[in-house]
Amino acid sequence: MAVPEEAAGRRRGRDESEEERADRRWVELIQEVRVAQTGVQILFGFLLTVVFQPKYEHLSHTDQVIYVVTVVLGAAATGALIGPVSLHRLVSGRRVKPEAVRWASRLTFVGLLLLLATMTSALLLILRVATHGGFVPWLVAMVVAWYLLCWFALPLWARHRHTSR
Template identity: 80%
Template structure:
């Protein structure tokens, strides 16, 4: 079989139409969003309950501010990660799937960034309340670095390393 990408006999890329590519990418995107949606919804649900606990009344002003910011971030992350579903519902059958996939992909990326920030502020708040110590940032920073490596560093490295020229 003659390849389209050089003399080594292997094909490069997929032989698919723009619509077929959009269908495939949509399916992949929805699978990814399902994982992130579950996590953000569980986290957001727990965050919403905190205000109704006796411990909330004992929080200092800084911790209450961190909590309010965290809840707002969690709400925004939830909206961005559920957004692709609404987008699909509103444009299905309109022959705009390639454009919808691009928009949904951007919403998902924004949702993941917001989820990262939400998880960071949640961890900060929880450790501040649990320890009341000044070493909390030294615990939070390595976790955030780990998230950044797992979510962005490794994927960007793989993209750079393994993307065919």
């Protein structure tokens, strides 16, 4: 008969209630969101100014479409990454923090995916305008691969490698 880790004195993890765990996870999540929010807000603010530049009217139709898609993606990413703050504020004091943390975490993940799409689209537009080179899609693909490695592959590998069963 197997002895549970707790009984064997090899207990792992934290000794915290569900509410304490939700509080800790909320603080961790909001710190992560602050980093992503800053980046997406700066990028989005920059994107909003592009249409007012004289060169905008000289962009090809394709580049203008890429620009519009990029702005919409940036707006969606901004909304998703600010969403956890609004969610927390609206449910604060309702004794639903564990659920709120789960929803905020999902919103943050969606925000990161939208930020990836926004940065990809913005990079595509900028490199198309700056170089007119046929290598642009390949360069963008390499940068996206780098983002995927840093943002998703490495964390998922670490989670798989270092998570006890």
